[in-house]
Amino acid sequence: MSGTSTDTTRTVLAVRNLSKTFPGQRALDEVSLELRAGEVHALLGENGSGKSTLIKCLAGFHEPDPGAVIEVDGRAFEAAATTAAAEHGLVFVHQDLGLIPTLSVTENFAICRRYDTRMLARVDWSAARSAATRALTALGHPELPVDAPVGRLPVASQTIVAIARALATAEDDARVLVLDEPTAALPEAEAERLFDAVRQVAAHGVAVLYVSHRLEEILRIADRATVLRDGRRIDTVEVPGLKVGDLVRLIVGRAVGPVGRERSAARAAGEELLEVSGLSGHRLRGVSFQVRRGEIVGVAGMLGSGRSELARMLFGAQVPTGGEIRLNGVRATLRSPREAVRRRIALIPEDRRREGGVLDMDITKNLTLPSLPRFWRGARLATAAERSTVSRLIDTYRVRPAAPGRLFRNLSGGNQQKVVIAKWLDTEPDLIVFDEPVQGVDVGAREEIFRLVDQAAARGAGVLLISSEIDEMLALADRVLVLRDGRLTHELDAAATSAHEVTQLTHFDSEPGPGSEQELAR
Template sequence: MPQTNVLTVQGLSKTFTGQRALNEVSLDLRAGEVHALLGQNGCGKSTLIKCLAGFHHADEGAQVLLDGEPVAFPYEPTKAASLGLVFVHQDLGLIPNLSITENFEASRSYGTRLFSKISWARMTANTKATLTELGHGDLDPTTPVGRLPIAHQTIVAIARALSTASEGAKVLVLDEPTAALPDAEAVLLFNAVRKVVDRGVAVLYVTHKLEELPAFADRATVLRDGRNVDTVDIRETDRDRLVHLIVGKEVAATSDIPKPHITAERELMAVQGISGTRLRDVSFNIRAGEIIGIAGMLGSGRSELARILFGAQKPSAGTIFVRGRKTCFKTPRDAVDHKIALIPEDRRREGGVLDMSVGKNLTIPSTKKFWQGVRIAKTAEEKWISQKIHDYDVRPAESARPFRVLSGGNQQKVVIAKWLETKPDVVIFDEPVQGVDIGARAEIFSLISQAASQGAAVILISSELDQMISLSHRVLILRRGRIVADEPTPGLAASTVTRAMYFDEEPIKETSS
């Protein structure tokens, strides 16, 4: 491995009003390495990245070296780009109303001469070539980005960054790029990033998916509470040690979370012949206390199924029965009235109201319980909010704090809490641990188990196949919009599910290790 340090950071601190987010953090990135940045939500990873990108100005005293030479720090975002620092942030930085090609070209010149026209054909062809390199040549470069599912938006943002990196970047920073990607999509990404690494670019890679590291990363730096914990060689560090460094204690594995017993044969929902944009003739039923996993590759129709069951999308065909009665959901409100809840894939855009407080987000679906006459009983509402913040371990425990400033794991806890407290009969979890740290994941999986134990029917859509199999009673496998298998989970291995997701063959039962 090349030992030349491309980027060296020493003694970087960042203080917000009343809170020190980073405390004397140091980091070095070597040419031609993938360096993982690990830590729980709220440990300071994103703050560090935003300081390096120039979006936040670090406290005085930090020193930054690029190729061994001091750099005036802090600097503005335009300076970071000119230094060869390329970033893909969690919020992706895409313009929804512009096409994929326009998003690619918006951050650089359109390559025209005076009085000459923009060569859209050339730029579209270049965009297509970059997407093809990532394995997504099927994406139409003229499609507005806002119409793409979140996973495809992530791929577009990464492809745009990689195209920039190919033009001379020294450091490529990826902030949780695979959070919304199934394993096969992540492999395509890793292969593309490795091509950049082979040219001597240093990659700083933020992830909560520790299973990705052995095959992809070279070293890892762990942050906890805004401080350096350790920098380790991935080849010499096992998962248990990484978890202990990240959390500071042992964390229960998903396999240790008890799978609820189905105590009743009461059918809470039946789906017959549902079709949509991607879905084709999907049928299944689910009982009280049962957890059904939904597995499928990107574009298989998993999230569309969630939207249809929650009334956010009208099916083109088929029928939904709730507690034995035929229903027709025109809006999500109709689904909520039938005691159906959805924890959506995109918690920031669809799960919570960013500018509202934690307390207001918690009470949005439950406001009626606090009405007394013509006004809300504030004391009762505030007491209830405080109790739920405690019950779901939302941190910091401040009801007035804006939802937008919470870490990803704590935002997810708020979204889950507000819906589980409506006491739904059917609850749909769409990628519930996406972008969530290892400690919060265990808590969220435990909440899913508890919901089923209390009698709810749970539909769990997840790319985390091992965890989903461990929690679920059976797994439905979607391929090209159709259910190709309905497998009980005893003896079911993730490799079996993966084959059925991608290939036209019947799953073969094998014992998971």
């Protein structure tokens, strides 16, 4: 990074009259933006508002329409090539992280920082591993295995690797650090470590462009915020003194009520649907619980608690090492997702891009993939029936843009999630496992998704809701299960429990007293 003195009035990055037009869609319309030295500048807006398009224009992934001007320290550069951004000191952590899953953590670091070499141009792997370890340690995660392939790490750990790599690169002449949804997969404790690292980078004069749908963290870390809506800049505001409601009104143009305050009147717990007894695996150890029809059961736990492993076991994507699963009173041996689907189980996974949808298929194929047999008439696909179903799902779940032929990879994060949810709920499953359903989703889409969760339970499905959004989970759930170190430690009445209590129980074995070492450490 550059020197420690910071002139907070000096403009580092200036964007003027930036537009970007795709076939049939104007994603950005004359957007202007300025970032100052040493500031954390939030970029806010609903999914599809143009945030990711703006970032990809800065990175050279998209070429802006003619007339746009982009300057760093007063020097203009052409944004049509990916090398231009790096040459001008722009460093990125994109929403898709930009990691190569088949390479190790060390190799993913090295390809950005270049490989250290010894005599005869041989790679100095010891130095490369040390550099990766130092970067991860600086972010508070020295335990991550630097020799493991990135693709085998949980999505939260992958996010940490991408952030650490960007921050390590930022130590070398970075002028602007762009973080696109860096905390979407991170629990609160890991997010806190990231905030500290971001502040350190800003303190050295680097401008930070910070994209997040977690509005509470914007109030804590950002100095200013620019809001986009439908591809246009709505306003740039000073963040200190604002409340979440102020940001919500700027983002969606209206007030949004608290999630879950008006649960469906039809919701009532019925007969027992799922019984899990002594379930064990790589992380899980003897977990037992039940879910009834019409009931939403929340699952809370830190990274590594076994939450996602539980979801994979219920969907047949991971075979338990012990225990049993019973559906409608009958033992279920779930050895594959195909078997789980046959048993009317659906999983909305944590990693929607890698596990939830097929990136290079269009919206139509993604929406009908789980229910394709419905559209076969003999040896032919009933395309008219398929089109009718897709049109209904796009309208019901408010997928935008409403373009059935658009590739899944080209949708915003929130609209990808809507497609994933729509395709599974259309199969009318008995048991639905939602694993971080609103991760990286804007405030308006969050409201819609939680409404869909509630409606699924109202029609009689049993719902297991795994979420880091404790307040919203408590507002929606009937009961909450707390996982810690692979064990089920508490079962709580959601209506009689606070978010603070749940957070304490996921972090500590018992509630720490005032002034205790654990409490002071927080």
